[in-house]
Amino acid sequence: MTMKLASRLAAATLAVAGMTAPALAEVDFSGKTIEWVIPFSETGGSAKWANFFAPLLSEQLPGNPTVVVKFMPGAGSTKGANWFQEQEHEDGTLLFGTSGSTQFPYLLNDPRVRYEYKDWIPVMATGTGGVAYINAEDGAKFDGSANNLKDIDFIFGSQGATGLDLVPLLAWQMLGMKVEPVFGIKGRGDGRLMFERGEATIDYQTSSGYLGGAADLVAAGTAVPMMTWGALDENGVIVRDPTFPDMPSFKEVCEATEGCETEGTAWDAWKAFFISGYPSQKIAFLPAGTPQDMVDAYVAAFEAVRTDPGFKELAKNEVGDYPMFVGAGAANAAEQATTVSEEARAHVVDWLKSAYGVTLE
Missing domain, CATH: 3.40.190.10 (Periplasmic binding protein-like II)
Structure with a gap:
């Protein structure tokens, strides 16, 4: 385990364990709009995923802000991910969603990739099929x-x-x-x-x-x-x-x-x-530098969504019957989704070149 992952896991664990009412009361999104950016078009599975969770997140965040899903398609999602890499924390109103199509170019050292997953703060992850x-x-x-x-x-x-x-x-x-x-x-x-x-x-x-x-x-x-x-x-x-x-x-x-x-x-x-690409496929991130109290607020909100009595049945019908991870679980999911063996990577790199003429090295 890398030192950066260990620190992320520790912070995420604290986010779950330390969710006291006074601490979370300091964060208030009243009257604000959260932009949840998806690096794909509005017609795919990631769009449905974010649109499903957006109103649930709004209900649970302090101050009940409006959560708006925005789309930034292009270059197989690397366009949006490269953009997010350059964003700096301002007020906790930016969330970014990735999918396997964002993870795979990162794993394959695709030259279009200018983003680093380890810089981002995962707050929620779900599997899919x-x-x-x-x-x-x-x-x-x-x-x-x-x-x-x-x-x-x-x-x-x-x-x-x-x-x-x-x-x-x-x-x-x-x-x-x-x-x-x-x-x-x-x-x-x-x-x-x-x-x-x-x-x-x-x-x-x-x-x-x-x-x-x-x-x-x-x-x-x-x-x-x-x-x-x-x-x-x-x-x-x-x-x-x-x-x-x-x-x-x-x-x-x-x-x-x-x-x-x-x-x-x-x-x-x-x-x-x-x-x-699938068991830990879709992940919601906050930008690097987001203060811990705001991370805590997002983790608490997603935890409240996950533990709502009606959530499991609602999710099964809308996005499928798959586990949802928050806090330390989301950090573990992000690590799993962005790690493959060198042998697997080398085989796929060779296959891409022979089958489609795609050269990554």
Whole structure:
């Protein structure tokens, strides 16, 4: 554990343990507006995530400020993250949300990255899942394996191979599928719109995005769910996603598909980036330099959201059935999301170069 992480964990623990009424009473956001900046478009899963939590946060922060979600898409979310890196604390009214598409370029040493996660202060984190789906015609050939899909030329709307789309792109290649990405979209919601218009024939959404839009395509018969990426149990084993228990996980589909292996270098690399990108996927940060009393106020507010009796059922229906972390838990989640082994990183860097001509070193 780094010294900076240790200090972050200690501060976050104090934020939970030391939430006394007099201390929190000193922070008052009455009449203020909190800007929660999301580095993606307003159509994707991160947008739904922030829009879900924003009014709940407003209810619990001292003074009940207005929490407004703003969007800053571009460069696979690195544009917004680079901007946030330059922001300095002023009055506690700036919050920033990241996703796997922000974490992955950081992990891969993408030259566009000018941000440092360890400088930021995590106050809340949640896990998520993801669902891959295909058009109805090709979906009729899906039998729980990818064996009947290998001769089909699929089109996929992608934000970029170094972001969260890395997980499905690598998974589909491991299954032996021919998926041609069209790079350049600004959010996963834009990928869903390409699919709806028939410009793409395969797509995936994070759980919130799937529940908020793609599930309607399945209900209408224009899309067929293929698999989820799965979830981790307490022993670190990939199991079915609890939000979609009737769908097979990628591990199950891989095991049923000729030539796909759930052990070895490729599997280990995929699993490492899956863990980084999903179980601790979405994280809310305050800027560097935010005073401890304001950090405490945010941690207390998110803790109040998490422990509200009706929260779990509400979250399950809106963003999925996944754990929520605050304080020290959020710091641990941020560390997990921004750490992979050198072996996994090297494998993915080589794959990106050979598959898409993406050179990061």
